[in-house]
Amino acid sequence: MKDYSGYAVYYKKNGLEYPYGVISENYECKAISEHYPSNIKSYLIQIEDRRFLNHRGIDYKAIIRAIFENVMAGKITQGGSTITQQLARNTLGNNEKTFVRKVRETLKALEFEQNFTKDEILNLYFENVYFGKNLRGFRSAGLYYFGKDIKALSNQEWLFLLTILRGPNYYINNLERSKKRYNFLSKELLDKNLISKNRHRKNINSEIKPSSNKLNVLRNVVAPFIVNRVDEKGKKLISTIDIDTQSFVSNYIANSKYPVSIIAFNKNEVIAFGSSYGTDYPFISKSNVGSTLKPFLFCYLRDNGVSVNEKFSAFSNSLKWEVREVEKYKAMLDLEEALFYSNNNSFINAVSKIGVQKTLIFLSDLFNREQSDFFPSSILGATKKGISIYELGLAYSMFFSKHNITDSKLECLTVLNKIFRNKLKLDIENAFLKTGTTNDNKERFAVLGNPETTFVILRNENAVADYSKEGSFFKEIRRNFSSYFSSKTNYKWI
Template identity: 25%
Template sequence: MPKKTKKKIRGHKTSQPIFLRLVIGFLLVIGFGFIFMIFFNPLVWRLDLRAELNRSRMASTIYDRDGGEIATLYSKTRLWAPIGQVPPSLVNAFIATEDYRFYQHKGIDVRGIGRALFRDILEGHKLQGGSTITQQLVKNLFLSQEKNIFRKIWEMAYAIRIEQQYTKPQILEFYLNSIYLGHGAWGVQAASEVYFGKPVQRLKISESALIAGLAKGPEYYSPYRNPKAALQRRNLVLKLMGQHGYLASDAIQQYSREPVHTLKEPGTTYVGAYFSDYVINELKRQTHYSESYLRGAGLKIYTTMNRTIQTQAERAINILPAEGPDHWEVIQPQGAIVVIDPTTGQILALVGGRHFSTAEPNRAFQIFRQPGSAIKPFVYTTALESGYTPEQQMIDHPLTITVNGELWRPQNYDNKYRGAITLRTALEQSVNTIAVQLVQRLGPSNVFQVAQRMGLTSLVSSGDLNDQG
């Protein structure tokens, strides 16, 4: 009996090393597979990342009526800032905050990954990221934001290949022009205009620190949405700059005491942002090309925008008294302006809100509103086609009309009635009662048809609520 028991125990012991070896062997195979995919991935090595990155800079350009450049349409409309124009304080702020070993590693930072994993294990949840600036560039330009191990492997492989083909300053230039920094600002040049209303070359050290701090969470650390968090984040960036030798201790204290001085409201990245947005949408509609093609095909797009009028139109919207943000954090009231040359039909200026953002609609053409008195020229055109003349007279007097079973008493804007006046005068003074009488005589459907023929495509022709009466 003892011998039999001994044999059973011996058999159990010998099975443990075999299982352990299988597990270790499996892990080694997986590990070597990861290493191969990261460092020797044939799909990445065959790819000319230099050409791919340069293609990301290939973009169409929109020009105004005088041939002046409005915007360059990268994958996301942005203003490109050559690395030589970016102040050293801004570069240092990003490096100190996002990747302080940027000049030591070759695309991936093994020490940084290990340090991040160690901190995450200690805290019991994800606390630190291990992505280098080069990896972030890869994610911004080539990969999705999805988080999984396979995307991470591709990210590392691309990053190593980019480091082999580009210098550190070149990588920084691509990175600083591709990162999203909130309120529709892609890249540091746009961020400088949005938050401080000036070109990136003129940023102060404390302003550079604020912009660099936005990279971690542009919406949360926005000084407009969360000023306290923005201030704390800026001061943390200043502290990190000191830790990594970019700022002296007395400078950290000095800049940390400065209040955050941004524009009262987010600025516009460039004059004509809403106009450019309309142009892209109109080209998509007319050509049926995708937006990515229109942006990246290297097209020269000439428009009728008058830069002086566009600037004044944007200013007119921006100086409207603000009542504060609504529950969607959009400043109210909003507005829109479209300026058209009546002799040619050319659009000279177009503004769709206070501050351009891809997160908000372009109110100049994407939101339908009641046209108000703007519909009257179609009424008078129908009258002229029906035999009325500009000098023909009608009586401006109080009206009572039954509409859908209810009484309606249209009034003039000044609450005055002029008696007998010509149609020319009625149109010039936007007299409501004359326009209403004309629609009654001509018939709503006839006015509807004329408006459609003249290009008004948003009218509703049928249904319970329609524009034909």
Template identity: 60%
Template sequence: MKNKLDGYVIYCKDSDKETPLGVVSDCYDCQALSEYIPTRLKKFLVEIEDKRFYSHNGIDFKGVSRAFVENIKAGHIVQGGSTISQQLARNITRDTRKTVTRKLKETIKAIQIEKQYSKDEILNLYFNNVYFGKNIWGLRTAGLYYYGKEVEKLTQTELLYLLTILRGPNYYAKRPEVIEKRYKAINNILLDRKVISKSRFQKNIRTKLTISKTQLSSFRNVSIPFIANRIDEKRKIIISSIDLKIQEFVEKFVIESKYPVSIIALKNGEVLGFASSYGTDYPFISRSNVGSTLKPFLYCHLRESGISEFEKFDAYKNSLDWEVREVGCYKSQLNIQEALFYSNNNSFINAANQVGFETNLKFLSDILNKPQTDLFPSSVLGATKSGISLYELALAYSNYFNPANLTDTKTECLSILNKVFYEKLGLKIENVFLKTGTTNDNKERYAVLGNADLVYAVLRNENALNDTSKEGSFMNQISRHISSMFKRNLNFVWT
């Protein structure tokens, strides 16, 4: 059974303008549903595609005979003979094979449709299911994709353009001269049959055919609760928290990555943009260990629990005899600030053990909004029983390091993470932080970065290209893209 939000259109706020982002769908197809189909468009369709629509029961035998004769004369197929009901049956079954079996099934389905629905209902179903090229299905989606408009705002010329490309949207998309020829032919038919007036005909012909394609995405149902600010069930519209520029940025980041990657951006706990190689639900439902990205939280807790900035801890071994991997070789003793900068596991384990694991786990439980039963001692290194989603990780940073709630300890932590940002990315931006983490034998690589306004969390998964470096190319990818999203030298500086 379909989710009740399937077919809803998602909008973002671009200044005072609402911009369509995509459609709720658990598959690749974009199919926005609409209960409003212009009466004049239905009349146009009947005249052009199936003039005996109101008198047949799904099969137009006269039309089939005429098409057969015309095809014989031409020596190739020039007419199809399919009724609107047959075309609807084909769009519903999504079967376009040119076989006798497919045609038979289509015919049976068309007769069933005629028995089940009224003629007006069939036209509504047709315009909600007709294919408009790429992954676009339905009149409403086509209006949003080609014109950025809801159906009721489309002009007659725009409606006629959509009717013009119906027979082969992907074919016509590459042939504007063919579109123009067919558009004129359609207007001539409507004029000859007195469906439009001569003045309307002349206006249609004089109007230049223009489109401005809007990139539409399919948003899976699972992601909607995280981004919906308001849901209008009557209009089947979702007003989201998504920022258009940030959404375009994160989608470009994913498209240009040679590895599977996911990214999400939050401001004050609200999702402003997200994208993933694995689908729009992935940043919210996929959970894993997040490695050293939890160290900044733990750092603040340790400092506030009495660990001084001068106290040294063993960097080569830990008091629990855990075998842990380290990024590289450091001094044998590190203070807690150095341990955070170098992301040294042994030092953190030793400091955490000194404070007491129970209090550390209680703290992490509050930060991550997870029950303490989901945590165990190794959670200080980023491990949990059920894992942490990319959204949960970004939300923890967004909430904890919110500028409105900064303490001296948090500011101290951020100043260290600013040095990490410069060390790893080579970008001198004083108000930006970065923390990375690798898990699952370096197959999952995390980066959380941001400034006073915005937090990005990024996860890169490995594939057959097998980049064996700890972070190298991952940091290069982030460096190439992310600097454009942060302004340099703002007043807000962590010192």
């Protein structure tokens, strides 16, 4: 798998690209770039370390000057750290004001100077400097505060980022102070002939309005599942994320009483995802998925000779398995009734008629897995390696694609719409729902959607492993999805 760490992730809306997050293996938002403007590097040197090009990591004159100024002021007003020392501090990740930390910082700075050119040190600085929040580097700061990438930042926006360097949180919360420092720095750049009078005038007359464009941290393992296009030169991933659906999913997770993971598909592409356990959880965590496989089995059985009127025992099965049923039923159920009530015995009996091994081959093809991953109990949703909610959602999205609807699938969807209406109390045509429980009822699955969008929800850690307690799960789904689904929309599969 390619390492996309540091790549910025974008989503598209109305034909335009907007930043969504950064690929990172820790909590920090660190977006990397291969190019930082040379004039901005000159500004940085003038503002932070005028003798940067001449010293070897430690500027003794600056240290002596800082000591003198601090003594005269009666407090610490200046530091003597060079750009290289600041880089060392940022990479060490330790801001404690101790002698040991200062020694480590100095040694690290000397190491940088020995192993890198001055320009390489500047690039590393631009990439690693801390900007408050969980932001690292100028690119992340530009994406967060202005919603813009490196090349799109204006001269005024670059100067603002240089302005807040010494105290990002302080200056962001004191915009009047930041404006004064901004004007001061612009005048200093003018005095050193680094900018023109016209540029200085534009700087001081400009009104900089930083914002808070939340940047999400995504694990590298997520990238292949959401990438639509890769811009290697710009270190960008253009994703399949639909921001409105993503906001809906994120709010659902944030307001859930229990840990929950959700993924959403449209046209077989991931358009939203999230989890209480981390962004990678929907893709890498696998478990048994219970009765959520029954709709696939229903269609397979109907396509292979099981008639709509044929009934099967709901109380026992030909394989002599002891299985738990959620409710009591009639003694005999046809396939539509078995699907509606999610009766295990009836499905075992129907599969036994067609052939267990043939059915397992169908499931392995459906999930693009080795046949050895499936065994007889896969009829009830168990597999050797488990199934992720990404795999489950993709299977539903592809199997029930609007362009791939058959008579058996329409029969199945009619039953799933009845389940949707019964469980969620929402009167919506052609929306579907199928649920499943595993791990002694501590994991609850719900696959639902309409002809356009498929959602998979996994709720974990149900405190009471009691089958009579499923009401709260459906209430939570209904509360959230009643606003997502429109009762006025007449959804159509064909």
